[in-house]
Structure formats: structure tokens, C-alpha cells
Amino acid sequence: MQVLHVLLFALLTRAKEPVCSLQGKQVIPQLAKDGDVIIGGIFSFHSSWNGKLSLFETIPEDMQCKTLSLRDFQFAQTMIYAIEEINNNTDILSGFTLGYKIYDACGSVAISIKAAMALLNDQKDENSDVSCVNSTTVQAIIGESASTPTIAISSAIGPFHIPVISHFATCACLSNRNLYPTFFRTIPSDFYQSRALAQLVKYFGWTWVGTIRSDNDYGNSGMATFLQAARQEGICIEYSDAIFRTDSREKILTLVEVIKKSSSKIIVAFTSHVDMEVLLQELLLQNVSGLQWIGSESWITDRYLASRYGCNILGGAIGFAIRNAVIDGLKEFLLKLHPSHSPESAFLKEFWESIFSCSLNIENKTMFAKPCTGKENLKDVNNEYTDVSDLQISNNVYKAVYAIAYSLHNLLTCKNGQGPFANKTCANKKKIEPWQVLHYLRTVNTTSGNGEKIFFDENGDPTATYELVNWQSNKEMTTEFVTVGYYDASLPPGQQFKMSNTKISWIGSQNEVPVSVCSESCPPGTRKAVLKGKPSCCFDCISCTEGEISNATDSIECIKCPEYYWSNRQRSHCILKSTEFLSFYEIMGILLSIFSVAGACLSISIGIVFFQYRDTPVVKANNSELSFLLLFSLTLCFLCSLLFIGQPTEWSCMLRHTTFGITFALSITCILGKTIVVLVAFKATLPGYNIMKWLGATQQRLSVFSITLIQTIICTLWLILSPPFPYKNTNSYKDKIILECNVGSAVAFYAVIGYVGFLSLACFILAFLARKLPDNFNEAKFITFSMLIFCSVWITFIPSYISSPGKYTVAVEIFAILASSFGLLTCIFAPKCYILLLRPEQNTKKHLMSKTPLK
Numbered sequence: 001m002q003v004l005h006v007l008l009f010a011l012l013t014r015a016k017e018p019v020c021s022l023q024g025k026q027v028i029p030q031l032a033k034d035g036d037v038i039i040g041g042i043f044s045f046h047s048s049w050n051g052k053l054s055l056f057e058t059i060p061e062d063m064q065c066k067t068l069s070l071r072d073f074q075f076a077q078t079m080i081y082a083i084e085e086i087n088n089n090t091d092i093l094s095g096f097t098l099g100y101k102i103y104d105a106c107g108s109v110a111i112s113i114k115a116a117m118a119l120l121n122d123q124k125d126e127n128s129d130v131s132c133v134n135s136t137t138v139q140a141i142i143g144e145s146a147s148t149p150t151i152a153i154s155s156a157i158g159p160f161h162i163p164v165i166s167h168f169a170t171c172a173c174l175s176n177r178n179l180y181p182t183f184f185r186t187i188p189s190d191f192y193q194s195r196a197l198a199q200l201v202k203y204f205g206w207t208w209v210g211t212i213r214s215d216n217d218y219g220n221s222g223m224a225t226f227l228q229a230a231r232q233e234g235i236c237i238e239y240s241d242a243i244f245r246t247d248s249r250e251k252i253l254t255l256v257e258v259i260k261k262s263s264s265k266i267i268v269a270f271t272s273h274v275d276m277e278v279l280l281q282e283l284l285l286q287n288v289s290g291l292q293w294i295g296s297e298s299w300i301t302d303r304y305l306a307s308r309y310g311c312n313i314l315g316g317a318i319g320f321a322i323r324n325a326v327i328d329g330l331k332e333f334l335l336k337l338h339p340s341h342s343p344e345s346a347f348l349k350e351f352w353e354s355i356f357s358c359s360l361n362i363e364n365k366t367m368f369a370k371p372c373t374g375k376e377n378l379k380d381v382n383n384e385y386t387d388v389s390d391l392q393i394s395n396n397v398y399k400a401v402y403a404i405a406y407s408l409h410n411l412l413t414c415k416n417g418q419g420p421f422a423n424k425t426c427a428n429k430k431k432i433e434p435w436q437v438l439h440y441l442r443t444v445n446t447t448s449g450n451g452e453k454i455f456f457d458e459n460g461d462p463t464a465t466y467e468l469v470n471w472q473s474n475k476e477m478t479t480e481f482v483t484v485g486y487y488d489a490s491l492p493p494g495q496q497f498k499m500s501n502t503k504i505s506w507i508g509s510q511n512e513v514p515v516s517v518c519s520e521s522c523p524p525g526t527r528k529a530v531l532k533g534k535p536s537c538c539f540d541c542i543s544c545t546e547g548e549i550s551n552a553t554d555s556i557e558c559i560k561c562p563e564y565y566w567s568n569r570q571r572s573h574c575i576l577k578s579t580e581f582l583s584f585y586e587i588m589g590i591l592l593s594i595f596s597v598a599g600a601c602l603s604i605s606i607g608i609v610f611f612q613y614r615d616t617p618v619v620k621a622n623n624s625e626l627s628f629l630l631l632f633s634l635t636l637c638f639l640c641s642l643l644f645i646g647q648p649t650e651w652s653c654m655l656r657h658t659t660f661g662i663t664f665a666l667s668i669t670c671i672l673g674k675t676i677v678v679l680v681a682f683k684a685t686l687p688g689y690n691i692m693k694w695l696g697a698t699q700q701r702l703s704v705f706s707i708t709l710i711q712t713i714i715c716t717l718w719l720i721l722s723p724p725f726p727y728k729n730t731n732s733y734k735d736k737i738i739l740e741c742n743v744g745s746a747v748a749f750y751a752v753i754g755y756v757g758f759l760s761l762a763c764f765i766l767a768f769l770a771r772k773l774p775d776n777f778n779e780a781k782f783i784t785f786s787m788l789i790f791c792s793v794w795i796t797f798i799p800s801y802i803s804s805p806g807k808y809t810v811a812v813e814i815f816a817i818l819a820s821s822f823g824l825l826t827c828i829f830a831p832k833c834y835i836l837l838l839r840p841e842q843n844t845k846k847h848l849m850s851k852t853p854l855k
Contacts, residue, residue, distance in 0.1 A: 025062070027103065027118040030347040031076060035087075035099025037432060039404055040119035041079050042112055042143030042153065043072040045104040045347055047274050048245060049111070065106035068354050070384035071273075071302075071393075072145055074334065075167065076102050077385075078394040079142060081333045082401035085449055092409050101137070104347060105144055107245075107274070112149035116141065116156050139437045140165065140404045142397060146272060147171035147218035154180040161435035165403060167396035170297065171221045175459040182438055184456050186396040186403070187322060188464035190222035190270075192489040193297060196320050196466060197268060198229035199487075199497050201294065207235050207537045208518040209266040209294075210259065214275045215242035222270045222296065236518060236537030238264045245274050252282050259288060266292050266516040273299040280309045288313070292507045292514045295319030300469055301390050301481055310471055310479030316507040320466035320487060322392035327450050330398075331388045335378045355381055390481065395452065402448040403456075407440035408432070464489035472505040525571035527555050544571040546734055564728070566735045577730070581647050581739040582807040582814075589645050592814050599638035599821055606829050607631040613836045623674050626700060630670035630828070636663040637821040641814045653724040653741035658715040660817065661752035665711035667824060668759040669704045675766045675783050676703075711755050718748035729806075738806045757794070763787050786827030793820045 030045060046065035083098045103115035119138045140163045144150045150169035157164055158181055165184045166174075172191035174183050201209060211226070213219030219242065227237060239262060241255050256279075259267070269276060276299045283289075293314055299305055300319035310317075339348045339360060349360050358372035378386055388394075414426035420439060421427065427436040445455050455462060468485030485499040506514055522528050522541035527550055529540045544550055544558035549567045551559075561567055561574035568575050583589050610627060613619050619627070640659040643652050677700070722745035729738035743749040764787035797816040804812045835842050 027114055029101040029118070030104050030345060031080065031100065031102040031342065033080075033083075033099045035083075035097040037096070037408060038099045038101055038138045039079075039083065039401065040116075040138035040141035040143075041076060041100055041102035042105050042115045042119075042141065042149075043076045043102065044069055044107040044145050044149075045073050045076070045351075046106040047072075049106045049108050063106065063108060063111060065104060065111075068351065069107075071304075073351060074385050074394055075145065075397045077334055077337065078327070078330060078391075078397045079401055081327075081330055082398045082405075082449070084333075085329075086401065086405045089449075092405055093412065096408070096412060098405065098408075105149055107146070107149070109149050109152045112144055113152050113156050116153045120157065120160060120162065138162065139408070139432055139434050140441070142167065142400045142404075144169065145393075146216070147174065147221070148216040150174065150183075151180075151217055154183045158182050161433075161438055163404075163434065163438045163441050165400040165441075167400055168298075168393050169218070171217045172225055173217065173221050175461055177459060180460075184400075184403070184441060184460040186399045186454075186462055187297075187393070188466070188489070189459075189461050190218070190296075191225060192464035192487075193320055193466065194222050194225035194270075195229045196487045196489075196497065197226055197270075197294060197296070198233050198235065200318070200320070200468070201230065201235055201266065201268065202233040203497065203499075204513050206266045206514075206516045208238060208264045208516050209235060209268055210238050210262050210264045211240040211268045212255070212271060212279065213240070213242050213269075214271040215244040215247075216272075218272060218298070219270050219275070226268065226270060234536070236535035238262050238518070238535075243271065243275050243279055245272075245278050247278070249282075252279065255279070256282050256286050256288065259283070259291070260286070263518070264516050265290070265514055266294060268294040269299070270296045271299060273302040273305060276302075277305060280305065280313055283313055284309065290507060292516070293317040293319075297321050297392075297466070301392060303387055303390065304384055306471060306479040306481070311473060311477065314471060315473060315479075315509065316505050317471040318484070318504065319469060321469045321481070322396065323465055323467050325391050325395035325398075325450060325452060327388070327391055327395060327398055330391070330394070331386070334386060334388070337378060352376070355383070355385075395448075395450070398450070399448045399452055399454050402446070403441060403444050403454050404437070406446045406454070407437050407444050410440045410444070411436060468499070470502075470504050473509065521553050522550075522555065523553060524549075524551050524555070526550060527558050549574055563730060564737060578736045579728075579739050580733070580736050580806050582645050582810045583647070584645055588807075588811055592811065592818070593642060593645060595818050596638050596641045596814070599818060599825065600635045603631050603635040603638060603825060606825070606833060607635075609833060609836060610829075616836065618832050618835050618842075623677055623700075626670045626674050626677075626704070627829075629704065630667060630674075630824075633663050633666040633670060634821055634825050637667055637817060641817045644810050644814050644817075648726040648739050648741045650726060653726055654719055656741060657724065657743065657749060657752060658719060661715055661756060662708065662711050664756045664820075665759060666704070666708045667821075668756060668763055669707040671783055671787070671824070671828070672707070672759060672763040672766070673700050673704055675763055707759070711752065714748065714751050714755060718745055718752070721745060722748065732805050736806075740810070760787060760790055760794075764791060782827050782831060786824045789823035789827060790820045793823065 031041075045068065047067045047069045048065075050064040050066060079102065080100060083100055086092055087097050101119060103118065105112040105115055119141055121137070141153070141157065142165050144153060144166060145168040147169045148171075150164070150166045151171065151174065154164050154174065158179075161182060163182050163184060164180075165186065167186055169185055170187055170190040170193065172189045172194075174180050174185065175189050175191065209230075211223060213223035223240065227240065230237065239258050241258060243252065243255060269279075271279070276295075289312060291313075293316075295317055297320055300317065301321045305314065337348075339345070339352045342348050352372070353360055355378070356372060356376040358370045358376070360372050411427050411432065412429055414420075416426055417424050419426035421436075427433070442456065442460075448454055453463075457463075464487075466487040467483045468487065469481045470484045471479050472482045474480050482502060482505075483500065484502045484504050485497070487497050489496055503511070504513075506512070518535065518538040519540070522539070526541040526543050529542045530536055531538050531540060544567065547567055548558035548560050549571050550557075551572055558571070564577055565574040566577045567573070582592075584593060607628060610619055610624065610631070614624055636659070640656075640663055643656045643659060646652065724741045724744045727740055727742035729740050732738050764784065767781075767783040767787055793816050797812065800812045801809060801816075
């Protein structure tokens with residue numbers, strides 16, 4: 001029981017002690033003003049700091065901020081101007097005043113969090129009693145000017161349901177409502193800017209680029225999105241390096257060497273203006289120029305960079321910027337600033353001394369020995385603070401203040417029974433909580449004092465709209481930001497990016513778009529072949545093979561032409577294949593036609609001679625009837641070769657080989673009949689050999705008719721069952737079509753040829769047996785020689801026919817017909833015509849019956 005009393009006493013004593021006490025030194029805001037509702041502000045009045053690495057063994061030393069940032073100070077003053085404008089406006093928050101507490105973050109994440117904690121807690125002296133359950137001192141916070149510190153602030157403040165509105169934090173990661181539920185921004189997310197940059201690079205045909213990013217959340221996240229979008233657009237990245245303002249010179253020099261050795265002429269720089277300046281300083285020392293820079297919104301409208309590097313390094317730079325705006329009365333407000341308005345502000349003192357290079361404290365002189373005269377006026381100064389020609393980011397601060405003000409206005413004008421909270425209640429107007437402001441901020445939809453639309457989507461982002469800005473030099477050789485295009489993410493795909501008619505000035509004031517490709521585009525007629533180990537933008541151009549085309553630039557593969565088409569010489573179009581056949585109008589066709597007609601005329605002429613001498617012994621002794629029939633069939637053989645010349649038609653294809661087969665069968669049959677008659681005639685002189693009675697004129701006619709009828713029947717069946725037909729041969733030649741006749745049935749074709757061959761062979765054998773029979777009227781030896789020529793021609797025809805391409809196949813076939821026909825005509829009838837016309841004295845029965853051979 002005594003122990004219990006001791007514990008109870010200890011607890012009561014402990015309860016009297018401060019529950020929450022300040023750890024470390026108190027953080028004093030640089031600018032502050034009381035009001036019914038306080039809005040916090042965190043800006044980087046300084047862009048860097050001095051500090052030692054903490055080893056967590058001793059209390060860290062205070063960081064010393066350095067390098068004054070006039071741009072962020074203009075942001076802070078814009079915030080104050082908007083608050084003052086709202087306080088003086090009776091249409092909004094009437095009878096209700098806004099105050100502010102603005103801290104300097106010095107570009108440091110640690111100092112940003114410290115400032116956020118100071119805004120979260122009403123910091124008192126460490127000896128004062130503070131309850132941990134007290135409400136926060138601010139209902140909303142505006143800041144920071146970069147993504148990384150904003151992420152830190154949102155992560156720290158989020159659990160307390162205090163809304164954070166950033167004017168310049170563009171990292172797409174901040175749109176994650178699960179991680180940052182209380183975050184809003186008045187600047188578009190880099191999710192849209194990165195894709196817009198990829199579309200911009202694609203628009204100008206740049207497929208080979210280098211990229212540089214800030215080594216922080218802003219640069220890493222934005223560049224990651226750009227790289228993903230660039231790959232989808234077919235853009236290749238030669239290198240992608242990071243830089244940060246605190247990097248060593250050796251690291252920066254390494255990056256500069258990469259830039260100097262690269263082959264790409266386009267650099268996409270997704271960096272903050274501070275990191276960009278660090279890089280540009282080294283590039284200026286190394287005299288690196290001639291590069292086309294593509295910038296993000298963080299630095300593309302930075303006046304300081306434009307004035308210092310616009311002519312020698314960044315001339316012609318192009319990039320997306322937040323749309324410019326005009327804030328009436330802001331310039332006058334900025335110029336009215338004087339240290340006497342806030343004598344307790346150490347920062348205002350530093351600002352004034354830095355601008356005018358004088359000292360305000362005569363007793364404790366600073367780095368400036370010259371004392372200030374009191375006549376200094378900001379109207380006489382032109383710098384980033386006083387310049388209001390580009391208020392893109394300042395306007396975002398302006399809109400952020402109005403977003404908070406209208407959220408408070410909607411909260412204060414809520415009517416009971418119509419409220420958004422439990423049981424349709426409204427907020428306690430005497431004790432406004434940040435989570436209540438957060439609720440109204442999510443649904444705010446209004447306009448700012450200068451008519452700008454204020455709206456947040458479900459992720460706390462505004463509508464993404466950008467201006468495409470180009471750096472152009474004017475007559476005074478100063479850099480101007482000229483709008484040459486627009487990007488609106490709210491429009492349908494394909495309509496978001498639009499170029500204006502304004503002329504773009506490229507690097508070196510050139511008017512032509514610079515070229516940056518790893519490999520030149522492959523013209524039509526070629527295809528891309530990716531080089532092994534290289535990005536897809538590095539390739540060789542390989543000509544399409546025959547029969548394939550590519551009719552577009554940078555084709556990935558060649559397209560095969562349709563069956564009856566072929567590629568032109570450039571391999572860029574498919575053209576109809578040329579057709580080829582043996583024509584009557586070409587030299588070869590004309591010559592063959594002449595020989596064919598000449599052979600027919602010669603056959604007819606010989607027939608006329610034989611008819612005139614039909615009663616002479618020479619004609620009678622050589623079976624005149626079969627001779628006339630042979631001359632008729634040879635005439636048809638010569639003329640049938642004409643069917644092989646000209647474009648194949650259905651009728652010509654059917655008549656070609658059938659006519660050839662029947663006429664040649666008739667010719668060989670006649671010769672076979674003559675040979676048999678000669679052979680039998682000599683056998684008949686032998687005693688008891690009376691076979692001639694079976695070889696009379698009638699029997700000879702029946703034999704010729706019967707043997708020829710067999711060939712006719714074969715040809716008739718061929719035409720009925722599977723006739724020849726015109727055929728477009730695309731296999732012999734790749735680039736042309738051979739018009740020829742398909743035999744239809746190969747069996748029938750070879751049967752016709754085989755039958756003629758059989759008759760020829762039989763005739764040759766019989767003639768060979770009768771070649772040495774006595775008497776001068778024996779023509780067996782001439783038949784033997786004619787059949788030898790006939791067989792030789794058709795035996796050599798087979799390999800020649802197979803190996804001859806196109807129309808030459810038909811020419812070889814015609815040549816074989818003519819050669820064999822001339823061979824038969826010459827060997828059989830030339831000796832007889834010689835006697836009939838030139839040696840009539842030998843055209844006697846006595847001479848023919850003599851055993852003296854004819855010379």
C-alpha cells in the first residue's frame with residue numbers, strides 16, 4: 001500500500017511538468033504576421049548551405065545558409081501580396097484576416113522538415129509549459145520550391161491532416177494519394193511534362209539524344225518517366241547521367257567529358273536551375289557549345305541563366321514552361337519593400353545589403369564596408385526579384401493562397417444542416433481544424449484574383465497545360481522567351497501537342513532543325529538491321545531482296561510482292577511482271593517463221609516437180625503415192641511449227657502438240673511404208689517368195705491410215721480428258737512471267753512423243769537392213785540417213801529442251817521440228833530431184849535396173 005502511494009505521488013508530480021518541450025533551438029520565421037488563420041510558407045531564400053556531416057555523437061551544428069535566391073524571395077513576397085489582397089477584399093473572408101509565417105529552407109531537406117515542425121507546433125521557450133494536445137498553429141502550408149524537400153514535408157505533415165500546397169514541386173510521385181494524402185499543387189505533374197518532352201523530341205525527328213537530370217526526386221522521377229515515354233516513341237538514349245549542386249568538380253568533369261565525346265547533338269536536361277548552372281559553368285570553362293538543349297520547366301524560363309549562358313551555350317534552347325500570367329499590382333508591391341517595414345527580420349537586412357552592396361549596421365559592419373545612405377530604392381534595380389515579366393511560378397504561389405482562402409471562405413459560409421460533416425454539420429468557425437480545411441480544399445473550384453482557374457483533381461493536381469518556349473536573341477543580343485507551341489493534357493491524344501506559326505531559332509541562330517540520329521534513315525527499298533550490342537536506333541540499311549519492297553522510310557522488314565508482281569530496281573514498288581513468249585514480231589520468231597514457210601513451200605515445190613514427172617521411172621520406182629503423201633505430211637510438219645509462235649491461247653495450246661504428233665506420225669508412217677515396200681520388193685525376187693500381193697496400193701493406204709489412226713486416237717483422248725492449256729510460268733524467272741502451254745496430261749504427252757519415237761526407231765531399223773540392197777532405185781540408204789538425222793535431232797532435243805529457259809524452250813522445240821523435217825525432206829527427195837532436174841539421162845528404167853551405183 002505504501003508503494004502504491006509513492007507511485008501515485010510520482011504520477012501527480014509528473015503531470016505538473018511540461019508534457020512537450022522544445023528540443024534544440026527555437027526556429028524563428030523570416031517573415032510573419034498575425035491573423036485569424038495562419039498560412040505557413042516554406043521557401044528557399046538561400047540555395048545552398050554550409051554544414052558538416054553529422055556522426056551522431058554530438059549535437060549537430062547549425063547549418064549556415066548561403067547564396068541568396070532572389071527568385072524564391074519573390075515567391076514569398078507574392079504569397080504576402082496575395083494575403084494582403086484577400087484581406088482587403090470584402091467579397092472573400094469578410095471580417096476574417098489571414099496571417100502568415102514564412103521560413104527559409106535553404107534548399108535543405110533537413111531545414112525544410114525543421115521549418116515544417118515549427119509551423120506544426122507553437123514553439124515556445126523550452127521552459128514554458130506546452131500541452132501536446134494543442135491544435136496546430138497553421139491551417140495550411142505553401143511550399144517548397146523543389147520536389148525532394150516537398151516530399152519530406154508532406155511525409156512529415158501528412159499524418160496531422162494539414163494540407164500542403166506546392167507551387168514548384170513537379171515530381172509525379174507526389175500524386176500518390178496513399179503516400180501523400182494531404183498534398184496539392186498548382187503546377188502540373190512531371191507525369192505530363194515528361195511525356196510532352198518525349199513527344200517534342202519525336203516531333204522534330206530526334207532519335208538519338210543524351211539526357212541529364214538532377215540527382216534528386218525531381219530529376220530522377222521526371223527522367224524515368226521521360227525514358228519510358230521515349231522508348232515508346234522509338235527514341236534511343238546515348239547516355240543518361242545525373243548531377244547535383246554539391247557534386248565534386250571531378251564528377252562534373254566526368255559528365256562534361258561524356259557530353260564532349262557523345263555523337264548525339266540533342267541534350268534533354270531535366271534539372272533544377274541551380275544544378276543546371278553548376279553544369280553550365282563547367283561547360284563554359286571547357287568551351288563546349290554547338291548542342292541543342294531541351295529543358296524542363298525548372299530552368300527553361302530562368303532569366304539569370306538566359307542572361308549569362310543564352311548566347312554562347314544555351315542559344316536556341318527549347319522546352320516546356322508553365323503558362324505566363326500577369327498579377328496586377330505585384331510589381332509595385334515588390335518595389336515598396338524596405339528593411340524599415342520589418343526591422344526585426346534578419347533576412348530583409350541581408351537581402352538589402354546584398355542588393356545594394358552596403359551595410360545597414362554601422363556599428364557592426366558586415367562584409368560591406370560602405371554604409372547604406374537610406375536613398376536606396378528597388379525601383380533602380382533590375383534583377384530576378386524585381387522582374388515580373390515571367391510570373392509562371394509566382395502565379396502558382398498566388399493561386400495556392402487563393403485556393404486556401406476560398407476553402408476557408410466555403411468553410412465559414414457553411415450553413416448548419418447543409419454541412420459536409422457528420423449529421424450535415426459545419427465546422428466550428430471559432431476553432432478551425434486543418435483537416436476541415438483539407439476537406440474543402442479537395443472540392444475547391446474557383447478563380448484567383450487575376451482570373452486564373454483553380455481546380456484540383458483526385459490526385460491533388462491541376463490541369464496540365466504548358467507553353468513551348470524557345471530562346472531567341474533580339475537585336476540587343478539579349479535572350480527572349482518566345483512561345484512557339486502549346487501542350488494541353490486535357491485534350492484527346494493526338495491533339496495535345498500543337499505548334500504555332502512562330503519561327504523557331506535553333507542553336508547558333510540556325511533556321512534548320514538540327515539532326516541527331518545514330519543512323520541515317522533507311523530510304524524506301526531498304527530495311528533496318530539492328531547492330532548487335534547497339535540500341536534499336538543504331539542500324540544498317542540493307543537493300544530488300546529481289547521480289548520484295550519497302551515503300552516507307554525506316555521499314556523494319558521488306559514486303560514480298562504478289563505472285564504476278566516484281567520489285568522495281570529501287571525495290572520501292574511492286575510492278576507487274578513483264579510477260580515473255582516467242583512472238584512473231586521478234587527476230588527469232590521472224591526467222592523461225594521464215595524457215596517454217598520456206599520448208600512448206602519447198603515441200604510443195606517438190607510435190608509439183610514430182611507431179612510433173614509422175615510418169616517417169618524415178619518417180620514410179622519410189623512409190624509415187626506414198627511420196628506425195630509424205631510431201632503433204634512434211635508440209636504440215638513445217639506449218640505446224642507456226643502454232644508454237646505467238647501468245648499461247650486455248651486453241652493454239654490444244655493444236656500444238658496434237659498437230660505435231662499426228663503429222664509426224666503420218667510422215668514416219670509413209671517413210672516406214674516406203675521402207676517396207678523396198679525391203680519386200682527385193683525379197684519377192686527370191687523363188688517361192690510371193691509376198692508382194694499383200695502390199696498393193698490398197699494395203700499400203702490401209703497401213704498408213706491404221707498406224708496414223710492410233711496417234712489420232714491418242715491425241716483425241718488427250719484433248720478430251722486433259723487438254724493442254726495456257727499457263728503463266730512464274731518459276732523459271734523471278735522477274736517475268738513466261739506464257740507457255742501446259743501439256744495438261746504428262747502421260748498423254750509422252751505417249752504421243754513415244755509413239756513417234758517408236759515409229760522412227762522401227763523405220764530406222766528396217767531402212768538399215770535394206771541399205772545394201774542392189775539396184776539404183778533402192779532408196780533405203782537415203783531413208784536410213786534421214787532417220788539417223790531425225791533421231792539425232794530429237795535425242796539432242798531432250799536436254800536442250802529441259803535446259804532452255806523461257807521462250808527459248810519453244811524455240812528449241814520449233815528448231816527440232818524444222819531440223820527433222822528438213823532432214824527428211826532433203827535426204828529422201830534431194831537425190832530424186834537432182835536426177836529429175838539436172839540428170840534426166842539417168843531417169844530411165846535401164847539405168848535404174850543396172851547394178852552400177854548412182855554417183
